[in-house]
Amino acid sequence: MAQLTKHKWLIAIAAAVIVVLAVIWIALSQASKPDRVLEKFENAVKTKDTKQLEGLIVADNPNALVNNTSLQAMIRYLKTNANSYQVIRDGIHNQIKDENYAETNQQISLVQDGKKWGFFPDYKLKVKTVHLKVTGQSDNDQLNVSIGNMKVPEKKESHTYGPLLPGTYQTNVTVKNSLGTFFQKEKKDLWGNSEVSMIVDDSRLAQKSENVQKGILEAIRKFNEDLSVYTTSGLDANKLSNATDSFKEDFSLEQAQFEAIKDYVKK
Template sequence: MKLKCISCGHDLATDIQYCPECGNKIEKQPKRKFSKKLITLLSLGLLLVVSFIVFYLVGNSQHNPIHKINSFEEAVLTENQEELTNLLVAYEDSFTITEDNIATLLSFFQENPDSFETIINKLKEEAESYQNGDVPSTSETYATITLEKNGSRWLFFDDYKLVVIPAFIEVFTTDNSVELFIDEEKIDTTVEEGVHEKKYGPFMPGTHVLKALFDNSYASTEEEIEINLFNMDSNSTRQEIEVNVGNFNIVSTFEDEATLFVNDQETDIIINKGSQVVGPFPLSENIEIHLQKEMPWETIISQSEIINDDVQEIRISKVPTISDSEEEKIIQIINDVFLTYTEALNARDVSLLQDHITENMIQTLEEQIEYIEEEIPEYEGTLRKAQYRVDWYQDPEYDEEVEAYVFDIDVMFTYYEPNGNLGRLFKGENDHEYERGVKVFLLYDEQEAEWKIDQFDNRHFFVFEEDPVYELE
C-alpha cells in the first residue's frame, strides 16, 4: 500500500521522515482494526462449521449399520440380555421380545457357534449392500435376524434396525386327551377323538422343546421333540408327535359292576359285566390292571392283567365273591351253630342258641323242641361230622325283601341218635348213625358285620370224596 502526505497528498516513499514536496513531517497511519462484533460473528461461524463437521462425523459413525451389528455381536458374546432386548425388533410386532426368548436365542448361539457366525456374516453383507446404495436380497427366510432401514435420523443419517423374523411350529398328533407344551408352557389339549393338527407361535429363532404329556391320574407317559428354528425356507415346521395312547376292550364276567384299578390305584371307572371299551391309556408302559368289587364282608380282587401295544382286549374271569378264607369262616360258623343247635335240642333249652342266627332259627328250634317233647321224649343226638358241597353254591345275591345278601350251601351232617332220629337220608357207617342232607340258608347282617344262619331245609343230594369233611366230635 502507497503512503501519502497528509498535508499535500504527495506520494511518499516508505522510509522517509519529511515530505519532499511540502516539508512537513511524515506521520505513520494507524492500522485498521476489526470491530468486536465482526470478530464475534466470525467466531460463531467458525464454531458452527466445526460443530457440523463433528456432528456429521459422529452421527455418521453412530448410525453406521456396522456399528449396530458390532453391538449385537458383543451383546451375544457377553450374554447381555438387556442390551439384546433393546437392539432387536420383532417383525411387524408379530411377537414380544422378552428376556425369556432372548435367553432361548443366546442358548442356541452358544450351542451352535456356526449359526451365530452365519447370522453375523449375513448382517454384514446386508450392511455393505446398503452402504453401496443397493437393497439387500429379500429372499424368504424365516427364523432369522435381518438388517433393515428404519428411516432417517436428523435428516442426514440413515437409521437401521435388527429385525427378528420368527417362525411357527405346526403340531400333528393322533393322540387324544394329550396336553401339549412348548418350552414347558402349556399351549393346548388335544380333543377326545380324531386328529389334532394346529399351528402355534410365532417363536424366536433357536431351539424349542415340544412335549406331549398324557396323564389321567392313574398312568402317565410323555414324549419330547427338540426343534431347531433357524434360517428356514418356510414360516413353519411340521412336527408329528405320538405318546402311544389308546383304548382297549375289557370283557368281564364279574356279576354286576366292579371298579377298575390301574397299577394298584383306584380309578373312577366302573366295569359292568360284559364287554366295555375303556381309555385312553398309555399303551407302551406295560400297565397292570385288575378289578375290585367291594362286598360288605370283604373286597373281591380279580387276577391282574397287563395292557400294552400288543393287547387289544382283556378278559377278566369271574372271581367268587366269597374267598377261600371267608368260606372257611362260614363253614366254622355253620359247624358251631349246628353243634349248639343239637345241644339245645338235647337240653330242650332254646336259650343255648344265641350266636350267628336269626329269629327264624330260634323259631325253628322252638318248634323242633316241641316236636321232640311230644313225639320222641327220649331223644338224644350227637353231631359227629359235616361234609360240604362247597363247589355247588352260588355267589350271594342281594335280597330286597330281607335287605341283605343271601346264599345257601349244601351240607351232609352225620348224627349219632341212639333213641330215635329226626329223619335221615342215608344210614351211617355205625349203628344209630344217620346222614341228613341239609340246605343251609345264610344272610349277611351288615349292621353287625357277620354271617347269620336264617333257616335250613332237609334235602336229598349226594356228596363226593372231594367234598371237604369236618369231624365235629
C-alpha cells in the same frame, strides 16, 4: 476497534458452533452405520446381553413377541449352534459389503428401516418368525403347551403356536388322555423353517409314569384275583369286577347260546 473485536468474537463463536455441529454430525453418522448394528449384534450374542438388541430387532410378523425371553431364546440358539451363527454373520457382512439392505432368505438379515433423527438411514435386524405345531399320538389327547412362560398366540384347532422369534425355547406340555395326565419338559429349537413340529410321545410318558405303572400292576393283580373267582363260580361273568356292564351282558348272551347248543356239539 471495539466493533472489530466484537465481530471477531461473533466469527469465533460461529466457527465454534459449526465445529461442534460438524463433530455431532460425524458422530451421529458413524453411530448410524450398518457396521454398528452388526457390532451390537455380535456383542449381544457374546455377552448374552439382550438389552443391546432392544430396538434393533424387527420381526417379519408384527404379532411376534419381542421381549427378554424371546431374545434370550435367540441368543441361546446362536451360542450353541456355531454354524448357524456364522451363516448369519457372513450374510450380514455380505450385505454391508454389497450395500444391499433388502430382506434376504436368511433367518436374520440387515434391512434399512426409515430414517434415524430424520437424516441418517436407520438399520435394523429383520427376523423371520417361526411357528411351533404340537401334536399328540392320539386325536383324543388333550394338550396344554407353555413356551418360555410366555402368552403365545395359539390356533387351537391345530395346536399351532406363534409367531415366535427363532431360538431355543423351554417347552412344557401337559397331556390328558384315558391313561391319565402326563407332563413333558423339553428344550426345542425353532429355527430354519417357518413351522417346526413337536410330537408328544404319550406312550413313552405313560411308561415313565409311576402312577400308570402302579395302575397296571394293580389291574394285573385284580385280574388274577377275578379270574380265580370266575373259574370257581361256574364262569359267572358278574364276578369279573373290572368288566364293563356291556361285556357282562354280551358274555351272558353268548353263554346262554352255548348252553342251548352244547348238547348238539359232537364230543
